[in-house]
Amino acid sequence: MNITRLLTATTALVATATIAGAESHVEMANEMTIVSWGGAYQESQRKAYVEPYLEANPEVTVTWDESSAEAVAKLRAQNEAGNVTWDLVDAVASDAMRLCDEGLAMEVDHDELLAEAPDGTAASDDFGDLIVSDCFIPQIVYSTTVGYRTDNAEWEGRTPEDICAIFDLEQFPGQRSLEKRPIGNMEWALLCDGVAKDEIYDVLETEEGQDRAFAKLDTIKDSVIWWSAGADTPQLLADGEVVMGSTYNGRLFSLIAEQGQPVEMLWDAQVFDLDGWVIPEGLDEPTLNRVKDFLHFATDTQRLADQSKYIAYGPARQSSAPMVDKHAELGIEMAPHMPTDPANSENTFLYNYEWWADYRDDLDAKFQAWLAQ
Amino acid sequence: MTHSATTPPEQPMAALPGGEVTEGPMLAADGTPLKASLKRALRREKLRALLLISPLLIFILVAFVGPIADMLFRSVENQIVSETLPRTVAALRAEDTPEGEVPDEEVFAQLYTDLVIAEEYKIHTRLGSRLNYEMTGVSSLFRSTGRDVGRFDTDIYTDQFVEAAPALEDPANWVAWMEEEAVREALPLTADAWDEWVTLTVEENEDDPLEEDVPDFVFTTLYRDLTAGATPPDAFPDVDVSGFETVSIKALFEDSDEDWMDPQLWQLIETYSPEYTDGYFLNAVDMMNGPDGEAQFRPDDQRIYLKLFWRTMWMSMVITFSCILLGYPIAYLLSTLPLRSANVLMILVLLPFWTSLLVRTSAWKVLLQQQGVINDTLVWLGLVDNFNRLQLINNITGTVIAMTHILLPFMILPLYSVMKTIPPSYVRAAKSMGANDWTAFWRVWFPLSVPGIGAGSILVFILSIGYYITPEIVGGTEGVFISNRIAYHISSSLNWGLAAALGSILLALVLVLYWLYDRIVGIDNVKLGG
Known part of the structure; x- marks a missing residue:
């Protein structure tokens, strides 16, 4: 053995030892409490990356808590009681932003924490604009969009072409269901009242603009059933209680593809929203290491693409989009059902989180007062 | 007639064993005054009783009274402004800026120090969210300036x-x-x-x-x-x-966001600088602290809470009344039927009681909606036109029907337990003296069952005043209660102060109604049984 080879071998050995040493120094907790939404969404997370992760790390146990709907309130309460029991929280972007504002969520360096795309693109570029808060690690893009029944005799064969069909009681008579909150509805109302898409928030900021939106909503107020749970509209559509209604696109997908109801989707002016991970502030070191390790795995390009096999929500990474495959059980091609699919996203709307953070209290009071009138 | 009037004055007050008569207090065998000795024995008894219930008492204090008191305290608590911006608040007070003007450089310099520190602790956004409840836009103002403040040209x-x-x-x-x-x-x-x-x-x-x-x-x-x-x-x-x-720090703030030059913002900070505030309570009754610091009503398009309080009250009364209407005959039947059939009937009453609240409420949805079972039946019978189906849900009707059904057992059970104790011989006696069926019922049976009605009404009314799941699901826009807004502020808007103020008012209202009830009906007339 010549001296060069010996040297190389030793260096390699030392290098390996160093790496191994570094790894064993990172102490990781073996228990992790993940908070999610329950139902089909949590199932998609479990199948796409929690189970694969547990297979690779058999020493880890995961406890699920289905509290994402009240994540902000509960985390605040836990924080005030000085006993945060959650390790990783799944939350929508606006909640993540509020958790960040309240100092309840940890700010992360996305490039340091998350995996690169397969082609080497940094995570922050791969997620791009979807990183709406320093505390937020996006997973999926979902949208609030409209579904309509295809068997309405009164419509005489007309099909809704754009979002303004909601406000058109002449062409499309019947009850419709809309979410019982101002977000989304106000934007649609202005859009259909002739406001250009990029001016909507400027208009909505003014008193006149708000009145204008309410006036538009007034035209259909008597024909609207207001929903507060995502399952309401699918049920109302299936029962024929409403002829069209807004809900999350994944719910409509299961109504159409899994239950085979005579319902079609109207992708026009779908309101994009984001869902992702948030790390609570104040985790101890081993737990934090475990959470980071899990996140690195669970948000890489392949894992996010895998998730779309189980639910019709678009992966938040650009690099995952081409890898979207068939539904794991139904065997249908998932891409056409993604809100992010080019054919569906010709006219979309990403709502303005910062704007709503400011105006939500004010407009919600007005919206509730308007509803009660 | 008092006792002393019947007692001849010459009779001795107390006689000691020796036959000696004294004017002093009566003594016990050990020589201590009887009154004190009795008192001591009673105290020991009370203490023992207290000791027995102390686990429950402590549990209630720690797990129930404490948290509620803490929650209610939030309705006035407002340390966040003076804690986050201590220097600014002090400078504002010392300065005494004329109304409608933006404070000068000195205050802004203090704000700069406060904000840099608050930003490091990441609490400036919390204050922003708090003030945003009072004035739209403050949330993002604090967030964006918080980002800038570390890079000011100082x-x-x-x-x-x-x-x-x-x-x-x-x-x-x-x-x-x-x-x-x-x-x-x-x-x-x-x-x-x-x-x-x-x-x-x-x-x-x-x-x-x-x-x-x-x-x-x-x-x-x-x-x-x-x-x-x-x-x-x-x-x-x-x-x-x-x-x-x-460099002018005021100008730096203006560069960061010109909203800092809004006199209203500074008015707001000053108004909310004390450690306690009436702001939440004002908000809870549709008022606010106006620009001049005087309380005033909110604009019409933002008033909602008084309406909701009123609606909660009268709808709870409607629900209580319909529970009496439906529950009384059932309880009457239960108490007069032979035991075997009464038991079967009782199970029918209790069965829904054991079913999940959500399931029962959702079942009403299936029954009541326009394409639902009831409307379908009515259309089939030809009672209702197919295109004019009845609107039975997502309105007040829906809430009243569903909640009456859900709360009915709370009316039937106290009624039944009181009726069970009315001896059937009373009615027979009334009849034997010539009363007809109606008179016997109305003059004899009914008055005896009133305590049951009282107990049932209190239970149903207080329960329904705090209900929120059922109204949320079947109430639509007209059939929701104040508790739905409280839940919203607790879990969605995170305005816990306002939720606490609304909750305190609701609690006070219930106590006032209870007091009124006591004055009018008398709480002694309430029986849960026996």
Whole structure:
């Protein structure tokens, strides 16, 4: 053995030892409490990356808590009681932003924490604009969009072409269901009242603009059933209680593809929203290491693409989009059902989180007062 | 007739064993006054009783009364403004800015120090969310300026000071200076800013101040101390600041966001600077602190809570009344039927009681909706036109029907247990004296069952006043209660102060109604059984 080879071998050995040493120094907790939404969404997370992760790390146990709907309130309460029991929280972007504002969520360096795309693109570029808060690690893009029944005799064969069909009681008579909150509805109302898409928030900021939106909503107020749970509209559509209604696109997908109801989707002016991970502030070191390790795995390009096999929500990474495959059980091609699919996203709307953070209290009071009138 | 009137005056008050008669108090066998001895025995008894219930009492205090009191306290608590911006608030008070004007440089300089520190602790956004409840836009104002404030152009002071006296760059020197009382006295603002920064570095960031750069805001306060005419002792480097290039902090804030130049914002900060506020309670009754500091009603399009309180009250009464209407005959039947059939009937009453609340409410949806079972049946029977189906859900009707059904057992059970105790012989006696069926029922049976109605009504009314799941699901827009808004503010808007104020008012209303009930019906007339 010549001296060069010996040297190389030793260096390699030392290098390996160093790496191994570094790894064993990172102490990781073996228990992790993940908070999610329950139902089909949590199932998609479990199948796409929690189970694969547990297979690779058999020493880890995961406890699920289905509290994402009240994540902000509960985390605040836990924080005030000085006993945060959650390790990783799944939350929508606006909640993540509020958790960040309240100092309840940890700010992360996305490039340091998350995996690169397969082609080497940094995570922050791969997620791009979807990183709406320093505390937020996006997973999926979902949208609030409209579904309509295809068997309405009164419509005489007309099909809704754009979002303004909601406000058109002449062409499309019947009850419709809309979410019982101002977000989304106000934007649609202005859009259909002739406001250009990029001016909507400027208009909505003014008193006149708000009145204008309410006036538009007034035209259909008597024909609207207001929903507060995502399952309401699918049920109302299936029962024929409403002829069209807004809900999350994944719910409509299961109504159409899994239950085979005579319902079609109207992708026009779908309101994009984001869902992702948030790390609570104040985790101890081993737990934090475990959470980071899990996140690195669970948000890489392949894992996010895998998730779309189980639910019709678009992966938040650009690099995952081409890898979207068939539904794991139904065997249908998932891409056409993604809100992010080019054919569906010709006219979309990403709502303005910062704007709503400011105006939500004010407009919600007005919206509730308007509803009660 | 009092006792003393029947007692002849010459009779002795108390007789001792020796036959001696005294005028003093009656004594026990051991010579102590009977009254005291009795009292002691009773006290011991009470103490034992208290000891027995103490686990429950402590549990209720810790797990129920305590948290509720804490929650209700939030309705007035408002330390967040003065805790996050202590210097600004103090400066605002000292300054006394005329109404409708933006404070001057001094206040902004204090705000700068406060905000830099708050930003480091990440609490400025919390204050932003708090103030946003009162004024739209404050949330993002604090968020965006929080991002800017660390990069304000105040580093020109740092550069100029370090250039004039390089010793100022070394934090070790600062530690030495700041230990001297004379320096601290001469440079009060600087000392305060320095202390704050050291605490922050050590406690929050867990860094060593000696290894960090002295931050810009400390130099900025030093500049302000020196321009205010401070003459630090010789130990401190002598820097002539008269030739310094200056920067207006007010202008820096204006550059960051021109909303800082809004007098209303400053009015708001001043209004909410005290540690306690009536703001939440005002909001809970559709009022607000106006620009002049006087309470006034909100604009019409934002008033909602008084309407909801009123609706909660009268709908709860409607529900209570319909529960009496439906529950009374059932309870009557239950109490008069033979035991075997009564038991079967009782199970039918209790069965829904054991079913999940959500399931029952959702079942009503299936029954009541326009394409639902009831409407379908009515259309099939030809009673209702197919295109004019009845609107039975997502309105007040839906809430009243579903809640009456859900709360019915709470009416039937107390009624039944009271009716069970009415001896059937009373009615028979009434009839034997010539009363017809109706008179016997109305004059004899019914008055005896009133305590049951009282108990059932209280139960149903108080339960329904606090209900929110059922109204949320079947109430639509007209059939929701005040508790739906409380739930919204607890879990969605996070305005816990307002939720607490609404909750306190609801609690007070229930107590007032209870008191009224006691005055009118008398709480002694309420029986849960026996």
